[in-house]
Amino acid sequence: MIIFVGRSNVGKSTLIFRLTGKYVKRGKRPGVTRKPIEIGWRGKTIVDMPGFGFMSGVPKYVQEKIKTEIVQFIENNADKIETAVLVIDGKSALEIIERWEKRGEIPIDVEFFQFLQELEIPTIVAVNKMDKIKNLNLTINRLIEKFGLLGTWEDYKDIFVPISAKFGTNIQELRKLIEKNIKKSQERHE
Numbered sequence: 001m002i003i004f005v006g007r008s009n010v011g012k013s014t015l016i017f018r019l020t021g022k023y024v025k026r027g028k029r030p031g032v033t034r035k036p037i038e039i040g041w042r043g044k045t046i047v048d049m050p051g052f053g054f055m056s057g058v059p060k061y062v063q064e065k066i067k068t069e070i071v072q073f074i075e076n077n078a079d080k081i082e083t084a085v086l087v088i089d090g091k092s093a094l095e096i097i098e099r100w101e102k103r104g105e106i107p108i109d110v111e112f113f114q115f116l117q118e119l120e121i122p123t124i125v126a127v128n129k130m131d132k133i134k135n136l137n138l139t140i141n142r143l144i145e146k147f148g149l150l151g152t153w154e155d156y157k158d159i160f161v162p163i164s165a166k167f168g169t170n171i172q173e174l175r176k177l178i179e180k181n182i183k184k185s186q187e188r189h190e
């Protein structure tokens with residue numbers, strides 16, 4: 001099982017379509033369809049989690065409920081999940097993370113990343129919308145720091161992968177990382 005998580009509007013549906021050719025887009029109103037969507041891909045199950053975090057027009061308590069349901073799904077399926085792909089919007093993630101930090105809160109993307117790490121689920125951070133990022137190296141190095149990791153991008157080439165779901169850039173690299181994690185997970189279970 002491969003799970004995709006991310007805030008709404010980061011390009012998660014576009015990415016899943018790029019990878020699988022399958023359309024997972026929910027209705028126009030974000031947060032309305034909250035159930036995880038499962039699709040088959042190369043003999044595996046891909047799960048598209050509902051987008052989390054702020055969504056305009058979605059009350060705070062509904063956002064909290066979505067988050068809780070995602071956490072429960074991941075906890076309940078932790079032993080089946082071979083890899084997680086956390087999709088972030090590379091253009092706006094840093095700004096959003098810094099805004100949360102200033103308020104003394106843990107940014108939700110960071111929280112999810114650390115949660116997945118605690119459960120020992122191999123996680124790939126797909127830094128999407130790279131077509132909009134000016135200084136890729138700087139952006140990814142700063143993200144790594146925000147995610148609570150030591151070192152630079154050089155140390156985390158298997159975790160942080162810049163992509164453009166819309167234009168199809170680096171999708172092959174992401175696919176390779178997913179396959180690598182699946183292989184490692186199978187070895188662990190042997």
Ligand code: GDP
Pocket residue numbers: 006007008009010011012013014015051128129130131132163164165166167
């Ligand atoms: P989701 O809510 O995370 O499933 O996001 P969507 O896949 O619906 O994408 C949200 C918006 O971001 C859409 O307008 C997409 O066209 C756009 N988008 C997705 N990927 C990219 C990308 O790589 N670059 C740019 N510039 N826009 C993107």
